[in-house]
Amino acid sequence: MYLITHKEKLSQTITKYVVKAPFIAPKRKAGNFVILRVEEHGERIPITIVDSDAKEGTITLIVQAIGKTTKLLATKNVGDYILDVVGPLGNPTPIENHGAVVCIGGGVGTAEMLPIAKALKKAGNSIYTIIGARSKELIILENEMKEISDKTFITTDDGSYGRKGVVTDQLKDLLDAPLGISAVYAIGPLPMMKFVSLLTKQYDVQTLVSLNAIMVDGTGMCGGCRVTIGGEMKFACVDGPEFDGHQVDFDEMLMRSRSYLAMEKISDELFTHQCQLEK
Amino acid sequence: MKIARQHSIEQEASERKKNFLEVSFGLNEERAFIEAKRCLECKNPICTEGCPVGIDIRSFVQLILQKDYLGAVQKIRETNYLPAICGRVCPQETQCEQVCTMGKKHEPVAIGKLERFVADFELANNLFCPPTISERRDEKVAIVGSGPAGLTCAAELGKLGYQVTIFEALHGIGGVLRYGIPEFRLPKKILDIEAERIQALGVKIYTNFLVGRTATIDELFDEWKFNAIFLGTGAGTPSFMGIPGESLSGVYSANEFLTRINLMKAYSFPEYDTPIRIGQQIAVIGGGNTAMDAVRTAKRLGAERAYLIYRRSREEMPAREEEIHHAEEEGIEFLLLTNPTKILGDKNNWVCGIECLKMELGDSDDSGRRKPVAIKDSEFVIPVQTVIEAVGQKPNPIIQQTTSGLNVGKRGTVVVNDVQQTSREGIFAGGDLTRGGATVILAMGDGKIAAKEIHKYLQAKSKKLEEQFTATTIAEPVLA
Ligand SMILES: Cc1cc2nc3c(=O)[nH]c(=O)nc-3n(C[C@H](O)[C@H](O)[C@H](O)COP(=O)(O)OP(=O)(O)OC[C@H]3O[C@@H](n4cnc5c(N)ncnc54)[C@H](O)[C@@H]3O)c2cc1C
Ligand SMILES: Cc1cc2nc3c(=O)[nH]c(=O)nc-3n(C[C@H](O)[C@H](O)[C@H](O)COP(=O)(O)OP(=O)(O)OC[C@H]3O[C@@H](n4cnc5c(N)ncnc54)[C@H](O)[C@@H]3O)c2cc1C
Ligand code: SF4
Ligand code: FES
Numbered sequence: 001m002y003l004i005t006h007k008e009k010l011s012q013t014i015t016k017y018v019v020k021a022p023f024i025a026p027k028r029k030a031g032n033f034v035i036l037r038v039e040e041h042g043e044r045i046p047i048t049i050v051d052s053d054a055k056e057g058t059i060t061l062i063v064q065a066i067g068k069t070t071k072l073l074a075t076k077n078v079g080d081y082i083l084d085v086v087g088p089l090g091n092p093t094p095i096e097n098h099g100a101v102v103c104i105g106g107g108v109g110t111a112e113m114l115p116i117a118k119a120l121k122k123a124g125n126s127i128y129t130i131i132g133a134r135s136k137e138l139i140i141l142e143n144e145m146k147e148i149s150d151k152t153f154i155t156t157d158d159g160s161y162g163r164k165g166v167v168t169d170q171l172k173d174l175l176d177a178p179l180g181i182s183a184v185y186a187i188g189p190l191p192m193m194k195f196v197s198l199l200t201k202q203y204d205v206q207t208l209v210s211l212n213a214i215m216v217d218g219t220g221m222c223g224g225c226r227v228t229i230g231g232e233m234k235f236a237c238v239d240g241p242e243f244d245g246h247q248v249d250f251d252e253m254l255m256r257s258r259s260y261l262a263m264e265k266i267s268d269e270l271f272t273h274q275c276q277l278e279k
Numbered sequence: 280m281k282i283a284r285q286h287s288i289e290q291e292a293s294e295r296k297k298n299f300l301e302v303s304f305g306l307n308e309e310r311a312f313i314e315a316k317r318c319l320e321c322k323n324p325i326c327t328e329g330c331p332v333g334i335d336i337r338s339f340v341q342l343i344l345q346k347d348y349l350g351a352v353q354k355i356r357e358t359n360y361l362p363a364i365c366g367r368v369c370p371q372e373t374q375c376e377q378v379c380t381m382g383k384k385h386e387p388v389a390i391g392k393l394e395r396f397v398a399d400f401e402l403a404n405n406l407f408c409p410p411t412i413s414e415r416r417d418e419k420v421a422i423v424g425s426g427p428a429g430l431t432c433a434a435e436l437g438k439l440g441y442q443v444t445i446f447e448a449l450h451g452i453g454g455v456l457r458y459g460i461p462e463f464r465l466p467k468k469i470l471d472i473e474a475e476r477i478q479a480l481g482v483k484i485y486t487n488f489l490v491g492r493t494a495t496i497d498e499l500f501d502e503w504k505f506n507a508i509f510l511g512t513g514a515g516t517p518s519f520m521g522i523p524g525e526s527l528s529g530v531y532s533a534n535e536f537l538t539r540i541n542l543m544k545a546y547s548f549p550e551y552d553t554p555i556r557i558g559q560q561i562a563v564i565g566g567g568n569t570a571m572d573a574v575r576t577a578k579r580l581g582a583e584r585a586y587l588i589y590r591r592s593r594e595e596m597p598a599r600e601e602e603i604h605h606a607e608e609e610g611i612e613f614l615l616l617t618n619p620t621k622i623l624g625d626k627n628n629w630v631c632g633i634e635c636l637k638m639e640l641g642d643s644d645d646s647g648r649r650k651p652v653a654i655k656d657s658e659f660v661i662p663v664q665t666v667i668e669a670v671g672q673k674p675n676p677i678i679q680q681t682t683s684g685l686n687v688g689k690r691g692t693v694v695v696n697d698v699q700q701t702s703r704e705g706i707f708a709g710g711d712l713t714r715g716g717a718t719v720i721l722a723m724g725d726g727k728i729a730a731k732e733i734h735k736y737l738q739a740k741s742k743k744l745e746e747q748f749t750a751t752t753i754a755e756p757v758l759a
Contacts (some may be wrong), residue, residue: 015546021492023488023494024493027403027492027493027494036631037450041550041551042541042551042552043543043546043552043553044450044553045492068552080355083450084450084486084487085487086448086449086487086488086489086493087489087493088492088493089489089492089494141663145556146549159530174693193657203314214554216535216538216539216543217448217449217538219448219449219489219515219675219677220515220516220675220676221458221515221516221517221534221538222517222532222534222535222538223516223517223519223532224531224532224535226519226525226526233521233525235517235665235677237675238675239602249526252526252628253527255526255527256528256628257527258528258628259528259556260554260556262556263548263549263554263556264554266549267548267552267554270549
């Protein structure tokens, strides 16, 4: 049982949780994730560890409520427990001093980017950050990102904040400018990571993406998280979750990530309906 | 001998293929008694030699004849701590029952069924009493993985009074017994009870703890102060055939399919949140226990046609005879001497068919089995919407990669000597991790040997410490 010690709403649908997990906290590195199960009947879902406090024995998670499990989690408050949390899973992000790097966070992906950007900064890189979202309300962690970035850019699809457009518009400008960008880190929706990778390929700039495959165990046991990287089958949970964006078969992944769409809808509707009744 | 081998009472195939209740209810008291009478009480009970953990079979069978069922189960427990499980899943036909004298002329004694009978009797009447632990010891032993290997090792060391902690990556314990073998063959309640009994020995269990990540082996020694470690992490990583179409939606490894259903109870979706989607027609590839469990599970989830595709013939199938038989009764369609070559998808990237080649048996290979050879131009396509691959597993590499000095074999297995010792001092290993895919009872046997060896190792170590201690105290003159 894992106690929630702090809860804070970052946007309409995105919430930050601090959770007691004394074994995981001192061990986590940028890029690691946990798998959690909220309640007995629950599904196991992967969530990135955004931050940790070894002394307090806590980890920080930032979660977007998009379906049954993440909405159920959002009903939990400080003092409540999460049934299971296992981790830290996955390989830590390879951090090097590349000189100048671009860090791109799309939507809740910004939360997952934060620890990586921090680590990259610590390793001596100049950080150019791009935060992208559909509209202003969905921009999170702007100040935290600004604090560690040399320069921060915001793009929104509807132009309600920052530049109107998508992250690749801004990225193209940065790659064209004489900044010496030698690596790009991108985390966000699959289509975003796909188009970032297509663009950086033209510039021959090394690109790392974090693949949010559907997972069950997260230990390499089920093979459900398999992705094709450079023509080879890899398991995102133990071989990743980060991979060379130029090698990823994004179209295949997009198709696979829709496998349970119909059933996710049933779960979500049942849950939302029940919540309405309780109100 | 005129008495025929007694059979279990079973659910009708037409009924049971619609539910997840146990297929077999086992022998009742009357049948068990008749069956026990069939035992010849051989002077040289060769059955015990056929048992990987050497259960004193003749004696426990005789105790059944005396109606001392508790005595019988206690006899078994002297060598096997999990009789209710082994009585259900052991491949007896290739072990004790294969060599049973009675089987030379007639059918062998149903040893497995008798084992299950006494174990169930103890369970139903709540007669289990934990063994007394005569001595509490200070040394700490870590058990990594809670499959049959780890559970057995923990139980044996617990009995000896050691401070034992089991670390399990998943949220439930039991390894394949929980996430792989379905409820209709091994009810989870039995596993839960076994877990309680092991905890009653003072064994601590941490679930949600992935050794290698949550803490490495070296940290378990250095920071957690364990004195010895047993690795029983199994062979959980699924292999895929490498044929086109494996990334389509609707293609599962048997592990994922069974985990969703057994561990996550996807058969009760949406009451449970984990989904599973299966088509009207499904195909399972493979011929082992895993394949048999997957195909029978798919049938229970409502598949109209469930095919089992295996590239050799029925004789070569590695699955337990009983399971093959049950699968046939349940209407599983066996496509033998058939090899899949391609999985076909529709425009939404969902599986819509599987292309196969017909095979024939050629010369024997290294394993002595006849090699299947493709028949030219024999391709055919079966329409299916779900494909489940059960074509083998290998050890998960996390521990091997995060532990220095551990010798690892070619197929990723951890190398041990004949007493389950690894190349690193204080680290022992067993079960599927060292054997590749094997059986529950072999994993248990390894766990037992390792426990004995860990006991020896720790005793030798403490003796050495004691000697050193006395040596130093004597060497230092008392300066009065
Ligand atoms: C390594 C890893 C790290 C992640 N870190 C975070 C994080 O820090 N914060 C966060 O909010 N989310 C993160 N995710 C995504 C998160 O796991 C999913 O949002 C969650 O599983 C959805 O569960 P649900 O039951 O609420 O929704 P579901 O009903 O399962 O799904 C709702 C919608 O989300 C999509 N979806 C389902 N699974 C995933 C997935 N794994 N990734 C992306 N979309 C998915 C579905 O296609 C569907 O449209 C991460 C995923 C991975 C693999
Ligand atoms: C579907 C299926 C059906 C089978 N049917 C039969 C049968 O009928 N009869 C039979 O005799 N055999 C059967 N087998 C084989 C049998 O189950 C295995 O041989 C046996 O379970 C091996 O036991 P084990 O203890 O070595 O490992 P496992 O049972 O695999 O258990 C290993 C455990 O270790 C955990 N683990 C792994 N890595 C770590 C880590 N780093 N840290 C912490 N925990 C970790 C895993 O989560 C797992 O719980 C079947 C196998 C399958 C897959
Ligand atoms: S070999 Fe068969 S008949 Fe002989 S003692 Fe064992 S079970 Fe009885
Ligand atoms: S989540 Fe099961 S293998 Fe990766």
